Amino acid sequence: MTAMTDVPRAARRPQAGNPALRWLRANLFSSIPNGIITLVLGAVLVKALVSFVQWGIANAVWLVPGNDSSACRAVRGLGACWAVIPEKYRFILFGTYPFDEQWRPALAVLLFIALYYVSTRRFWWRRELIYLWIAALALISILMWGGVLGLSFVSQDRWGGLPVTLILATFGLAFGFPLGILVALGRRSKLPAIRSLSVLYVELIRGVPLVSLLFMASVMFPLFMPGGFNIDKLLRAQIAIILFAGAYLAEVIRGGLQAVPRGQYEAGDALGLSYWRKHRLIILPQAIRHVIPPLVNTFIAFFKDTSLVLIIGIFDLLTTAKTAIIDPAWQQFSVEVYIFVAMIYFAFCFAMSRYSRSLEAQTTGR
Amino acid sequence: MTTDNPGSDGPGTDAPRLPPRQRFSFALGSRELKGLFWQVLVVGIAVAVIAFLWSNTVTNLSARRITTGFAFLGREAGMPIADSLLSYSPQNTYLWAFVVGVANTLRVAVIGIVLATILGTVVGISRLSANWLLSRIAAIYVEVLRDIPLLLQLLFWYVLMQALPAARLAWKPIEGVFLSNRGLILPAIPIGVGQFWVLATAVFGCVAFYAVRRYLIRQQMRDGRPRPAWPYGFGFIVLLPALVSWALGVSWSIAWPELRGFNFVGGMTLAPEYFALLIALVTYTSAFIAEIVRSGIQAVPRGQWDAANALGLRRSFMLRQIILPQALRVIVPPMTSQYLNLTKNSSLAVAIGYQDVVSIANTTLNQTGQAIEAIALIMAVFLTISLGISFFMNWYNARIALVER
Numbered sequence: 001m002t003a004m005t006d007v008p009r010a011a012r013r014p015q016a017g018n019p020a021l022r023w024l025r026a027n028l029f030s031s032i033p034n035g036i037i038t039l040v041l042g043a044v045l046v047k048a049l050v051s052f053v054q055w056g057i058a059n060a061v062w063l064v065p066g067n068d069s070s071a072c073r074a075v076r077g078l079g080a081c082w083a084v085i086p087e088k089y090r091f092i093l094f095g096t097y098p099f100d101e102q103w104r105p106a107l108a109v110l111l112f113i114a115l116y117y118v119s120t121r122r123f124w125w126r127r128e129l130i131y132l133w134i135a136a137l138a139l140i141s142i143l144m145w146g147g148v149l150g151l152s153f154v155s156q157d158r159w160g161g162l163p164v165t166l167i168l169a170t171f172g173l174a175f176g177f178p179l180g181i182l183v184a185l186g187r188r189s190k191l192p193a194i195r196s197l198s199v200l201y202v203e204l205i206r207g208v209p210l211v212s213l214l215f216m217a218s219v220m221f222p223l224f225m226p227g228g229f230n231i232d233k234l235l236r237a238q239i240a241i242i243l244f245a246g247a248y249l250a251e252v253i254r255g256g257l258q259a260v261p262r263g264q265y266e267a268g269d270a271l272g273l274s275y276w277r278k279h280r281l282i283i284l285p286q287a288i289r290h291v292i293p294p295l296v297n298t299f300i301a302f303f304k305d306t307s308l309v310l311i312i313g314i315f316d317l318l319t320t321a322k323t324a325i326i327d328p329a330w331q332q333f334s335v336e337v338y339i340f341v342a343m344i345y346f347a348f349c350f351a352m353s354r355y356s357r358s359l360e361a362q363t364t365g366r
Numbered sequence: 367m368t369t370d371n372p373g374s375d376g377p378g379t380d381a382p383r384l385p386p387r388q389r390f391s392f393a394l395g396s397r398e399l400k401g402l403f404w405q406v407l408v409v410g411i412a413v414a415v416i417a418f419l420w421s422n423t424v425t426n427l428s429a430r431r432i433t434t435g436f437a438f439l440g441r442e443a444g445m446p447i448a449d450s451l452l453s454y455s456p457q458n459t460y461l462w463a464f465v466v467g468v469a470n471t472l473r474v475a476v477i478g479i480v481l482a483t484i485l486g487t488v489v490g491i492s493r494l495s496a497n498w499l500l501s502r503i504a505a506i507y508v509e510v511l512r513d514i515p516l517l518l519q520l521l522f523w524y525v526l527m528q529a530l531p532a533a534r535l536a537w538k539p540i541e542g543v544f545l546s547n548r549g550l551i552l553p554a555i556p557i558g559v560g561q562f563w564v565l566a567t568a569v570f571g572c573v574a575f576y577a578v579r580r581y582l583i584r585q586q587m588r589d590g591r592p593r594p595a596w597p598y599g600f601g602f603i604v605l606l607p608a609l610v611s612w613a614l615g616v617s618w619s620i621a622w623p624e625l626r627g628f629n630f631v632g633g634m635t636l637a638p639e640y641f642a643l644l645i646a647l648v649t650y651t652s653a654f655i656a657e658i659v660r661s662g663i664q665a666v667p668r669g670q671w672d673a674a675n676a677l678g679l680r681r682s683f684m685l686r687q688i689i690l691p692q693a694l695r696v697i698v699p700p701m702t703s704q705y706l707n708l709t710k711n712s713s714l715a716v717a718i719g720y721q722d723v724v725s726i727a728n729t730t731l732n733q734t735g736q737a738i739e740a741i742a743l744i745m746a747v748f749l750t751i752s753l754g755i756s757f758f759m760n761w762y763n764a765r766i767a768l769v770e771r
Contacts, residue, residue: 027498034497041499101690193405197412207749209713211724212741220737222424304515309677311717318518335529338522342514349513 095160160315176245486655
């Protein structure tokens with residue numbers, strides 16, 4: 001940079017020569033230290049790539065007949081055993097859901113993805129989106145539970161894998177979001193009792209790790225309820241996740257509320273709108289638009305955090321992966337399974353973070 | 367006649383808009399009453415829910431013959447803790463087990479915060495490098511680590527640790543360092559009473575040096591004459607402890623680990639659980655810190671770089687004295703929340719069996735059934751740590767804030 005700024009204009013004229021070489025010179029070998037960095041990093045990178053290709057592709061076992069992992073054990077340490085994926089993918093993706101009915105969770109996953117896609121389109125950012133969410137979530141519930149329309153009933157004890165991860169994240173969001181709006185409004189309220197309750201809720205939840213909230217949901221919930229009354233483990237975890245999401249989303253939304261100019265509140269008052277109508281029609285639409293990029297970032301964090309339900313033994317995607325390799329024949333190939341699951345998580349999170357970045361670029365007008 | 371407003375059906379629709387004015391004036395008069403009503407309602411619901419849960423809990427606990435209260439903390443814990451900083455045996459009380467757990471949490475959190483900050487800063491600066499290869503690699507590092515759940519990364523590292531060779535075939539990257547499925551074994555310096563006093567003197571020296579340096583800078587601000595601080599630094603941090611060491615006759619030795627039988631003797635061992643947790647927390651958090659550092663540096667206006675270049679400053683001086691102080695103002699607040707996240711994320715230790723405070727509270731809860739007390743202790747510990755970090759970072763933030771007249 002120092003060199004660039006004091007070079008006379010004439011010297012920076014496009015030089016003759018191979019454009020590829022010019023690019024190399026400008027981006028990789030602009031100075032001696034830069035050249036050294038390039039060479040060292042290049043060597044390390046090539047070495048890492050070569051050993052990964054040897055392990056992951058050249059020496060890898062892709063398919064084995066039956067449930068026989070001896071071919072894999074023969075190359076252990078030298079090559080990857082990708083054969084564990086075709087062997088176990090149905091269990092990893094759908095858990096113990098009845099095998100012949102697994103098209104239902106698969107369809108539910110597709111519905112979830114379609115729902116996410118639709119929600120990212122600017123065209124759909126209006127009232128109807130809420131109805132669409134309600135309809136889609138209802139449809140997914142019917143698919144998963146069944147019991148109507150000729151679908152056999154499947155209890156939620158048997159749900160597992162990717163649909164459970166998506167359910168925990170999506171329902172957590174769908175309920176946590178309105179909760180977050182209420183708490184954010186409560187925290188900015190002029191009424192002292194409501195304000196302090198909201199502050200207490202947000203700070204208590206944000207102050208402790210999600211793990212302890214989940215423990216609380218799994219261990220203490222039965223203590224809280226009248227004797228004999230108990231609800232399903234999945235639902236308890238879902239409640240903990242909703243409470244958790246509500247507190248974090250409330251803080252993001254509060255930031256948006258603060259960014260709405262005072263004049264907008266005064267205009268709402270001047271029109272004689274009630275508190276709720278003022279917020280619903282004037283303040284919240286602007287506030288939420290302000291914070292869409294941080295909201296998407298919160299969604300990503302939240303999507304990853306659903307994996308913590310592993311600790312209380314709920315069969316989400318990570319737990320099914322971990323359970324799949326308890327099978328003694330495949331026990332030694334957990335790295336391959338973890339890489340497979342990591343790629344699924346990565347696909348979802350990467351898509352969301354790309355989307356968040358494109359939104360940011362739009363709003364800052366770059 | 368055309369109406370401007372497509373939503374209204376004609377002039378007739380304007381008439382029904384009048385009544386709300388009356389309602390508005392009525393609402394104005396009773397605004398305080400309405401506010402009171404809402405508060406009473408919400409607080410009433412909250413109190414009712416809590417009372418309902420409380421009475422259920424009391425009934426359930428008495429049915430299970432569990433007495434509430436913290437008296438159980440004095441009982442013998444009887445749980446083994448494999449890897450602890452403080453000395454502990456299963457005959458100790460639950461209270462001591464908790465203290466050991468807190469020490470374990472702090473051990474991973476404090477070292478994790480320091481390492482994550484260093485690694486994150488390096489990666490963040492690398493992302494802005496003019497070297498295309500370096501900035502690409504840094505970008506991929508950040509993207510991959512941020513988009514995979516921490517728990518998955520933790521399990522992955524732990525599996526890799528367990529797949530390491532046994533102690534007899536341990537890897538030896540450099541002399542005295544062994545990496546095996548027993549963890550990372552490093553040479554250590556045994557700390558006795560004499561060594562402790564020397565270290566204490568060195569810490570005192572750092573504090574004294576800091577105070578002297580502040581004084582010297584204040585003097586320089588007054589008359590503009592530069593006063594070098596490094597002789598004081600050398601004196602306080604190197605000479606003074608050396609003098610104490612000589613006076614007390616402390617001998618310094620290095621305990622080299624060596625393989626005896628199936629395990630290592632001497633040196634310092636980082637258990638595989640601790641090591642996996644530390645690596646996972648540091649790499650994961652460093653990806654977030656890298657982004658914060660990058661955006662902080664990018665937030666410094668271009669004119670500041672140009673001005674520093676125009677003055678002919680050296681690049682290192684420019685970064686240290688002009689760019690970083692301005693970037694830090696943007697960096698510190700989000701960094702605080704990353705430190706808090708790392709501390710809270712250290713509770714994932716329970717998944718791989720490193721006994722931090724959450725894991726020990728969980729075992730206590732299973733052994734004694736004192737669920738409320740155990741959760742209350744976890745909350746108290748994390749709230750205290752959170753408050754401590756926030757307090758320190760707010761102090762630091764206030765110190766580096768832009769001083770305006």
